[in-house]
Every structure is written in C-alpha cells, then in structure tokens.
Amino acid sequence: MSTSRNAVTFGRILALLLLAGWVAPVGSQETRIQLGTPISEDQLSGFDLIAAPDGSGMPPGAGTARQGREVYELNCLRCHNVNGEGVSGNTVIAGGDMRSEESPLRTVGSFWPHASTLFDFIRRAMPADMPKTLTDEEAYQVTAYVLFLNGIIGEDQSINSETLTAIAMPNGNGFVDQSHLH
Amino acid sequence: MTETQWEKAAGNGLLNRRHLLQLGLTGLGAAGANAVFGQEAGSALQIPEWSRTPGENASAYGGASRFAGNLQRMAGTPDPIYPGGGSSRSPLQFLQGTITPNALHFERHHAGIPDIDPAGHMLVINGLVRQPLVFSYENLLKYRMVSRIYFLECSGNSGALLRGGNADGTAQSLHGLLSCAEWTGIPLSTLLDEASVLPEARWVAAVGADAASMGRSVPIEKALDDVLVALYQNGEPIRPGQGYPVRLFCPGWEGNISVKWLTQLKLMREPAQFRDETSKYTDTMPDRSSLQFTFPMGVKSLITSPSGQMNLPRPGIYQVTGVAWSGHGAIQRVEVSADGGNTWAEAEMQSEPGAKALARFTIPWEWSGGSAVLQSRATDSAGNVQPVRDEVLAARGTISFYHNNCIQSWGVDDGGAINNVYV
Ligand code: HEC
Numbered sequence: 001m002s003t004s005r006n007a008v009t010f011g012r013i014l015a016l017l018l019l020a021g022w023v024a025p026v027g028s029q030e031t032r033i034q035l036g037t038p039i040s041e042d043q044l045s046g047f048d049l050i051a052a053p054d055g056s057g058m059p060p061g062a063g064t065a066r067q068g069r070e071v072y073e074l075n076c077l078r079c080h081n082v083n084g085e086g087v088s089g090n091t092v093i094a095g096g097d098m099r100s101e102e103s104p105l106r107t108v109g110s111f112w113p114h115a116s117t118l119f120d121f122i123r124r125a126m127p128a129d130m131p132k133t134l135t136d137e138e139a140y141q142v143t144a145y146v147l148f149l150n151g152i153i154g155e156d157q158s159i160n161s162e163t164l165t166a167i168a169m170p171n172g173n174g175f176v177d178q179s180h181l182h
Numbered sequence: 183m184t185e186t187q188w189e190k191a192a193g194n195g196l197l198n199r200r201h202l203l204q205l206g207l208t209g210l211g212a213a214g215a216n217a218v219f220g221q222e223a224g225s226a227l228q229i230p231e232w233s234r235t236p237g238e239n240a241s242a243y244g245g246a247s248r249f250a251g252n253l254q255r256m257a258g259t260p261d262p263i264y265p266g267g268g269s270s271r272s273p274l275q276f277l278q279g280t281i282t283p284n285a286l287h288f289e290r291h292h293a294g295i296p297d298i299d300p301a302g303h304m305l306v307i308n309g310l311v312r313q314p315l316v317f318s319y320e321n322l323l324k325y326r327m328v329s330r331i332y333f334l335e336c337s338g339n340s341g342a343l344l345r346g347g348n349a350d351g352t353a354q355s356l357h358g359l360l361s362c363a364e365w366t367g368i369p370l371s372t373l374l375d376e377a378s379v380l381p382e383a384r385w386v387a388a389v390g391a392d393a394a395s396m397g398r399s400v401p402i403e404k405a406l407d408d409v410l411v412a413l414y415q416n417g418e419p420i421r422p423g424q425g426y427p428v429r430l431f432c433p434g435w436e437g438n439i440s441v442k443w444l445t446q447l448k449l450m451r452e453p454a455q456f457r458d459e460t461s462k463y464t465d466t467m468p469d470r471s472s473l474q475f476t477f478p479m480g481v482k483s484l485i486t487s488p489s490g491q492m493n494l495p496r497p498g499i500y501q502v503t504g505v506a507w508s509g510h511g512a513i514q515r516v517e518v519s520a521d522g523g524n525t526w527a528e529a530e531m532q533s534e535p536g537a538k539a540l541a542r543f544t545i546p547w548e549w550s551g552g553s554a555v556l557q558s559r560a561t562d563s564a565g566n567v568q569p570v571r572d573e574v575l576a577a578r579g580t581i582s583f584y585h586n587n588c589i590q591s592w593g594v595d596d597g598g599a600i601n602n603v604y605v
Contacts (some may be wrong), residue, residue: 033325035317036307036376044308046445049395050387052453079263086276087263105580106461111472114455121457124395125293129265139204171472175464179401179453179475 033157051120051161058119058161059136068145071138075127084108084149090141094149098173109150115167119143140164188548191427191527194550197499199289199530199571202318252278255286256354264350266294266393269336270423271358274486275327280540281331283363284416290336290359291424291460293394296443299425300555303391305411309448319427324370330433331408331539333362333507337436337463340585343590344574349602353489356602357590360484362507362540363432367412370405378603383449387456388430391445398439399453400432400501404477408433411444424469434509435477436585438463464556465582473582478509480587483516483560484544494598497551502529503544508562513541520547522591522605523570529558537563540563554594555605571604 043050050057070082081087084094084107096105104110108118123139125131134142144159152167153159189198194332246253262367269290272282282288289295300319308430336359343349343356352358374386379402386405390396396483400409410431412420420426425442432439438458453459465473465521475570483506488494502520513535517526527545535541560568569577593603 002372006216034376035321036313036317036373037326039306039308039314039316041308041314044306044314047306048308049452050389050397050446050448052450052452052454054452056450088261091263104466104470106466108461111461113460113474117455117457120397120454124389124397125393125457127262128267128293131293131395140432158570174470174476175460175472176474178473179477181476182478 004104032036033118035073049120049124051118051123053114053162053165055116055158058116058164061140061178062160062163063137063141063144064139064155065144065148068138068141068143068148071134071142072145075134075138076142077113079128084146093146098174107150108146109152109170111171111174113172114171115147115152115164115169116145118146119164122146188546189260191211191545192519192521193525194548194552195550196502196518196520196525196527197546197548198412199528201209202329210371219285219601224352229423232448241376244586251284255288256358266291267302269311269359271354272361273382274353274358274484274505275489275492276358278503278542280362280542281416282363284363284421284424287361287363287415287421288334288336288359290338290437291392291423292396293392295422296392297422298391298427298443303362303427304445305428306446307373307385307449308446309450309525310380310383311374311449312380315373315377317373320409322368322428325372326347327366327368327413328410329366329414330408331364331536332431333360333479333538333540334437334440335360335482335507337476337479337584340482340586340588340590343571343602344578344586346604347582350490351602352491353484353486357484360487360505360540361435362505362506363415363424364411364417365410366414366417367410367428367431370409370411370447374405374449377449379449382451385450386440386464387446387448387450387454387455388444389446389448390425390441391443391598396438396441396443396458397454397456398441398459399450399456399475400430400439401475402449404432404435405563419467422557432477434479434480436463439477450534463584467583468579468580476585479554481508481510481513481566481586482506482587483513483558483568484590485518485556485592488556488600490600490602492600494549494594494600497549500547501540501544501547502547502556502558503532504542504558505542506535506558506560507538507540507561508564508566509538510566511563512537512539513560514563515559516541517559518543518545518547519559520554523559523589526559547599549594551596551598553596554590555603556588556594556600557605559589565584 087091096107096110257270305317339359485504529543529545532542
C-alpha cells in the first residue's frame with residue numbers, strides 16, 4: 001500500500017521535474033552525432049568557386065577584352081564561334097534582343113541579370129571540354145571579352161572583382177523573384 | 183460487345199470504376215480472349231516448354247525479362263561540343279505502380295557523369311556559419327537517416343508541347359524527364375545545425391563535383407524543412423547518374439535544384455545567381471519579364487496507357503492508367519475524360535497518394551472504335567487543379583517552356599492510332 005503511494009508521489013515529482021526541464025527522461029535525448037571536421041575559410045580559397053554579385057568569392061586579378069581576345073580564340077572559339085555567334089542553340093553568347101517581336105534570343109548581353117555570373121560560370125564550367133584550366137587572370141580577361149562582344153564594356157576597360165560587380169547589365173531589372181511563393 | 187453493357191461514368195465510354203472489380207478483364211478486351219496463348223479456342227491447355235527444363239542460374243545483378251518490352255531510357259545523341267551534356271528519359275508507358283527502377287530513372291547532366299571514388303569525396307559547409315566543416319562519405323554514413331518517397335521532375339519536362347507544332351511522340355519522349363524513388367539520407371538541417379548557421383544566412387548555395395560544378399541556391403526555409411542529403415535510392419547506393427556518392431534532394435521542386443555529386447553548401451545572404459538559376463530554368467513572360475526561382479513543380483498528371491504512338495488493336499475494354507504528382511502536396515483526385523474534356527469521371531487511385539510523390543490512377547474505358555481524346559486532370563491537397571494548355575498559354579505565352587504542367591491530350595483515331603493532339 002504505502003509503497004505504491006510512494007511510487008505515485010515519486011512519479012508526480014518526476015513529472016514536475018520533467019516539466020520544469022530539470023531532469024532529462026532516459027532515452028529521449030537524441031544522440032547528437034557530430035562528425036564534421038572543422039576547417040577554415042582559408043583552406044577553401046582554391047575550392048570554393050562561388051563568385052557572387054556582392055563580390056564575395058571573387059579572386060584577385062584583372063583583365064581587359066583586348067587581352068581576352070586571345071584567350072577566347074584559344075579556348076572558346078571552337079564552340080562559341082567568332083563574336084560569340086555560337087555553333088548551336090545553346091552556344092550563342094552574344095547579341096539578341098529581349099524586345100524582338102519573335103521569341104527573343106536570350107544571351108549574356110540580352111538576358112543575364114548579373115555580370116558576376118559570367119565570371120562564376122566561366123571559372124567553374126568553361127571551356128566545356130576542359131573546365132577549370134584557365135587561370136583566374138585569364139578568366140577575368142575572357143569575361144571582359146564576352147562583355148565587350150555584347151557591347152557592355154569598352155575594349156580596354158579593366159575588369160576585376162569591383163568593376164565587374166559594378167556593371168549594370170541591360171536586362172538587370174528583368175527578373176521577378178518567385179522564391180516567396182511556396 | 184455492345185456499348186451499352188456497362189454503367190457509364192462519363193462520355194465516350196468511360197466506365198464506372200466499380201467495374202474494376204466486376205469485369206475481370208484488363209488490357210486487350212473480351213474480343214481478344216479467344217486468340218490468346220496462340221492456341222485454338224476450345225483446345226486442351228499444354229504445359230509450356232519452360233516448365234520442362236531447368237532455367238538460368240541466379241545472377242549477381244538482375245536484369246529485365248527479354249520479353250518485357252523496350253525497358254530502356256531514351257537518350258539523345260552525344261554532342262561533341264557539349265561533352266557529357268544531355269538527358270535520358272524514363273519509359274513511362276511501360277511502367278506501373280509509382281516507383282521508377284533505378285536503371286530507368288531519368289537523367290539530365292550538364293557535363294557528364296563523374297566517376298567519383300567516395301574515399302576522395304568531400305562535402306563542405308561554409309559561408310555564414312559559426313564553424314565551417316568538411317564531411318567524409320564514411321562519416322556521412324554514420325548519421326541517422328530517413329527514407330521518403332518523392333518524385334523528381336526536370337522543369338524542362340513537357341516543355342516542347344507549350345510551343346506547339348508537330349509533337350508526335352510517346353509518353354517517354356514527351357514527358358519522360360519524370361521519375362519517382364525512395365530516397366534515403368540525412369536531413370540537411372542536421373548537418374547545418376552542426377555547422378551552426380548564422381542568423382543572417384538566407385540562402386544555401388549548393389555545388390556539385392561534376393565537371394560543370396553545377397550550382398543552385400536554395401532558400402534557407404526549404405533547407406531547414408524537408409531537404410535531404412541523400413545517399414541511397416530505392417535501397418541501393420545512389421547511382422553515378424543520380425549523384426553518387428551523395429546528392430541534394432529538394433522534395434517537390436524542379437529537378438535541377440537537387441544538385442547531384444553534392445560537394446559544397448555555402449550559407450549566404452543572397453542567392454549566388456548561378457548561371458543555371460538566371461540564364462536557364464527561368465521563364466520569360468509575354469511582357470519580357472522573367473520569372474526566377476520558380477521552385478515547386480505544379481500539379482500535373484499524365485495518362486501513360488493508352489498513350490502516344492500506341493495502337494488499340496480492337497474495340498473493347500481498356501484500363502486507362504497514368505501518374506499524377508504535385509510539388510505542393512499529395513494528389514487528392516484525378517479525373518479522366520475520353521471526349522476531350524467535355525465530361526469527366528473520377529479515376530481510382532491505385533495506392534494511397536503520398537506528398538510530393540507519384541500517385542497512380544486507373545479507370546476502365548470501353549473504346550467503341552470511334553475517335554476519342556483521352557485526358558487526365560489532377561487536383562492536389564492544396565486545392566490546385568491542373569490547367570488546360572490554353573490557360574497556361576494565356577498566362578505565360580510561348581517564350582517560356584519550363585514548368586509546363588498542362589493537361590496532356592492523347593487523340594485516338596478511328597483506327598486506334600494514338601497521338602498527341604492540341605485541343
Ligand atoms: C567544347 C565546347 C565549348 C568550349 C570550348 C567552350 N564552351 Fe562555353 N559552352 C559550351 C556549351 C555546350 C554550353 C552550354 C552548356 C549548357 O547548356 O549546359 C556553353 C555555355 C557557355 C556560356 C553560357 C551560355 C548561356 O547563355 O547560358 C558561356 C558564357 C560560355 N559557354 C563561355 C565560354 C567561354 C568564355 C569559353 C572559353 C573560355 C567557352 N565557353 C568554351 C561549349 C563550349
């Protein structure tokens with residue numbers, strides 16, 4: 001009798017303690033496995049290739065379109081043709097007009113909202129048959145050349161992390177963010 | 183068989199789904215019953231040859247029956263200027279149920295399938311976190327995992343049909359960038375918690391280890407909700423074409439954002455504005471503004487049988503079946519029409535529909551031998567109803583081609599030939 005009453009009392013006290021968060025119920029605390037190895041951002045400087053519109057992730061270096069012409073002829077011409085005219089639908093990287101009557105040709109010049117994307121994409125994915133073979137310097141130079149082909153900068157304008165992210169792209173205001181609509 | 187024998191559920195031969203139980207007939211219809219087995223009607227049945235000889239030995243890795251039809255993905259021809267770029271499509275018209283076998287799951291690669299040794303694979307979390315971390319594959323396998331069934335659809339799926347023109351094709355060639363699997367992996371929130379995300383982080387930029395270093399930005403709300411760092415697909419380690427050893431999986435969202443060969447997650451204030459979330463996977467409207475970050479795939483359904491390029495051999499009873507899915511939740515209802523959308527009958531769901539997973543519907547139909555237009559229309563648990571093509575065109579025009587979820591119309595001519603039609 002008295003044992004069971006004690007048990008009830010004990011149970012009540014335990015419940016109160018649990019409510020107050022003073023005692024952790026056995027087995028309810030999920031084992032937290034933590035197996036990530038800490039690293040520093042410095043260790044990632046050659047690994048993290050994200051070059052964003054705010055300039056973050058852009059490496060040191062600079063280049064002009066005049067310098068980029070040669071980089072283009074060596075590394076890009078075989079697929080993107082003279083003046084970025086392309087050899088197929090998805091290799092046209094210059095020209096186009098979003099206001100044309102017919103379905104507009106969407107290119108770097110006519111369509112892309114951010115200049116940073118050009119450097120980011122070239123550095124990570126181009127040339128398509130041997131990506132990541134350009135130096136950062138060459139990537140800046142050929143970025144400048146593609147912008148020049150699109151009439152966005154002059155031939156001798158120096159492109160670096162600051163001047164690149166300061167460029168207002170022709171279709172920069174053409175996008176409507178839908179990410180809030182879930 | 184006369185047309186009036188069965189209780190009608192809608193025009194042009196759609197039958198009450200109670201007949202699913204009563205008919206005892208599927209596929210070819212009663213008129214074909216005499217001709218089956220290649221034997222004379224009324225003759226005594228023979229024990230077949232394969233019951234008289236021992237068969238093949240057990241195998242290390244199984245394959246399909248050589249009689250099971252053309253169970254192949256459909257891939258485009260390789261393009262030397264686009265090394266490894268392209269896609270392969272699931273043979274939807276030959277599949278049943280809701281799970282796509284791994285060997286037939288659709289693929290889309292932008293620079294081929296990397297040959298990754300997991301011993302050298304890294305998953306980095308950096309950016310706006312208290313402690314940047316790197317995970318080995320071996321260690322990822324030690325975390326608590328969850329298993330969920332989800333569809334995956336490329337946002338370019340069915341895109342050609344918006345532009346119109348001649349679109350004779352199969353369910354596979356027109357809509358095959360769609361599959362569904364059981365994905366097993368670690369909730370992304372578990373790994374993000376370990377790195378301790380700073381409050382100003384609003385986006386997670388995910389990057390793959392393929393030659394394209396495919397990048398996509400995921401809003402933090404989604405990342406902390408149901409996104410998985412997936413390691414297994416239908417029970418086996420994810421295949422190379424699906425991201426071995428590890429991929430991101432963003433349930434219900436356009437396929438490209440579920441970055442394969444996942445190697446980096448960077449917490450950021452703003453989206454990274456990768457090429458594949460600006461130049462591609464964005465929809466240009468008639469006024470030339472372009473919708474960006476359109477993530478959930480809209481409610482959609484598709485009749486997979488009978489479907490494009492099939493032939494109905496003779497009038498009679500057919501099971502109309504297909505798949506339905508929605509990035510906004512579970513499928514609540516699928517209706518089928520045989521008269522181009524004039525009348526509709528509710529189909530039966532073959533199993534309980536799951537959220538953001540394929541559901542399969544079925545309804546019996548008696549083809550009279552005349553022309554018909556077969557359509558299916560899905561409604562999801564959020565109340566979204568699949569639109570007709572004209573509604574999509576009126577809202578979006580013909581410049582955009584991603585995110586097309588319109589009703590597919592299969593025209594049946596009086597010879598039984600089936601093709602895509604625009605109604
Ligand atoms: C082997 C052929 C090849 C070479 C060489 C090549 N590219 Fe490309 N490039 C492509 C293909 C193919 C695409 C489209 C990729 C896709 O859609 O996934 C592309 C896409 C691009 C795009 C994006 C186009 C868009 O509108 O989205 C840019 C910019 C680009 N390349 C720049 C370059 C530059 C600069 C070089 C030289 C450094 C280069 N490419 C070399 C084949 C090539």
